[in-house]
Amino acid sequence: xxxxxxxxxxxxxxxxxxxxxxxxxxxxxxxxxxxxxxxxxxxxxxxxxxxxxxxxxxxxxxxxxxxxxxxxxxxxxxxxxxxxxxxxxxxxxxxxxxxxxxxxxxxxxxxxxxxxxxxxxxxxxxxxxxxxxxxxxxxxxxxxxxxxxxxxxxxxxxxxxxxxxxxxxxxxxxxxxxxxxxxxxxxxxxxxxxxxxxxxxxxxxxxxxxxxxxxxxxxxxxxxxxxxxxxxxxxxxxxxxxxxxxxxxxxxxxxxxxxxxxxxxxxxxxxxxxxxxxxxxxxxxxxxxxxxxxxxxxxxxxxxxxxxxxxxxxxxxxxxxxxxxxxxxxxxxxxxxxxxxxxxxxxxxxxxxxxxxxxxxx
Numbered sequence: 001x002x003x004x005x006x007x008x009x010x011x012x013x014x015x016x017x018x019x020x021x022x023x024x025x026x027x028x029x030x031x032x033x034x035x036x037x038x039x040x041x042x043x044x045x046x047x048x049x050x051x052x053x054x055x056x057x058x059x060x061x062x063x064x065x066x067x068x069x070x071x072x073x074x075x076x077x078x079x080x081x082x083x084x085x086x087x088x089x090x091x092x093x094x095x096x097x098x099x100x101x102x103x104x105x106x107x108x109x110x111x112x113x114x115x116x117x118x119x120x121x122x123x124x125x126x127x128x129x130x131x132x133x134x135x136x137x138x139x140x141x142x143x144x145x146x147x148x149x150x151x152x153x154x155x156x157x158x159x160x161x162x163x164x165x166x167x168x169x170x171x172x173x174x175x176x177x178x179x180x181x182x183x184x185x186x187x188x189x190x191x192x193x194x195x196x197x198x199x200x201x202x203x204x205x206x207x208x209x210x211x212x213x214x215x216x217x218x219x220x221x222x223x224x225x226x227x228x229x230x231x232x233x234x235x236x237x238x239x240x241x242x243x244x245x246x247x248x249x250x251x252x253x254x255x256x257x258x259x260x261x262x263x264x265x266x267x268x269x270x271x272x273x274x275x276x277x278x279x280x281x282x283x284x285x286x287x288x289x290x291x292x293x294x295x296x297x298x299x300x301x302x303x304x305x306x307x308x309x310x311x312x313x314x315x316x317x318x319x320x321x322x323x324x325x326x327x328x329x330x331x332x333x334x335x336x337x338x339x340x341x342x343x344x345x346x347x348x349x350x351x352x353x354x355x356x357x358x359x360x361x362x
Contacts, residue, residue: 094129
C-alpha cells in the first residue's frame with residue numbers, strides 16, 4: 001500500500017499514517033501502549049523489521065489504528081505481520097478495527113498471518129472482538145501475558161503499603177541513604193547503563209541485543225523512553241528502563257552492578273521509577289511479565305496481585321498458512337529473539353517452503 005492509497009473495508013477506510021505527530025496523538029488519546037508509539041516502530045525498522053502504521057476511519061473520524069511490524073519470510077510466505085500490544089482502539093471497536101487491519105495487511109502485503117498481542121485484560125470484550133474477527137488463541141507467546149500492573153492513580157502511601165515488609169524497609173533505607181535517584185540525562189550515563197545491563201545479563205544468564213539496539217531506543221523514543229537510575233556520585237549502580245505513553249509505563253529492562261547489589265539499590269530505583277512515572281502522568285505501570293524465576297520473584301515483592309492480559313492471537317491470511325504453522329513454529333519466536341535464532345528459523349522454513357513450491361509446480 002502506498003502512502004497515498006486507501007483501502008475501504010465494510011464502511012471503514014484504512015490508510016497509512018506518515019506523520020509522527022498524528023500517529024502519537026492517536027496512540028496517546030486512545031490510551032494506547034508505548035510499544036505502539038512511532039519511536040518504537042522506528043527502532044524495529046532499524047533492526048530487521050518493516051514498519052507500517054495504519055489508521056482505521058469511518059465517516060465520523062478515526063476509530064483506531066495499528067502499528068504493524070513485518071518480518072520477511074521466504075517464498076511463498078512473504079512475511080509475518082505482528083501487532084505488539086496493538087491495535088490501538090476501544091475494546092468495543094476491536095472486531096471492526098482488527099478486521100479492517102487484517103484485510104489491509106492481506107491485500108497489500110500477502111502476509112502469511114497476523115499476530116496480535118493487545119494490551120487488554122483476559123476474558124474481556126477485547127478478547128471477544130479478537131475471536132469475532134477470526135483470530136485464534138496460540139501458545140506461541142512473544143510478550144508474556146501474566147504480569148504485574150500497578151495502579152499509579154493510588155497515593156504513594158498506598159503503593160508503599162502494598163509492598164512486602166522487607167521491600168518497604170529496603171526502599172526506605174535507600175531513600176534515606178546517599179544514593180541519588182534521577183533520570184539518565186547524557187550519552188555517557190547511557191553507556192554506563194549498557195555496561196551494567198551486559199553485566200546483569202551475564203550474571204543472570206539471559207540473552208540481550210547488541211548495544212546499537214539500545215542506543216536506537218534512546219535515540220528514537222527519546223522522552224518516551226526514560227531511564228531511571230541510582231547514582232553513587234557520578235556512577236550509575238542500578239537502573240530501570242521504561243517505554244511510556246500518555247497513560248501506560250512499560251518496563252523494558254533493568255540491571256544492577258556489584259556496588260548496587262551491596263547497597264540494595266535495585267529496590268530504591270524501582271520505587272523511583274514508579275514515582276517518576278506517576279509524576280509524569282501515567283496511571284498504569286506494567287512490570288512486563290512474570291515467570292517462575294528470580295527476577296519475577298523480585299517483581300512480586302512490590303504488590304500482592306497479578307494481572308493476566310489477553311495473550312497471543314493469530315489470524316491466518318494465506319493459503320500457505322499450514323506450511324508456516326507446521327514447518328516453522330520457531331519463526332514465531334524470532335519476533336523476540338536475535339539474528340542467530342532468526343537465521344535458524346529461516347533455514348527451517350526454507351525447507352518447508354521448498355516442498356510447497358514443488359507442490360505448486362506439479
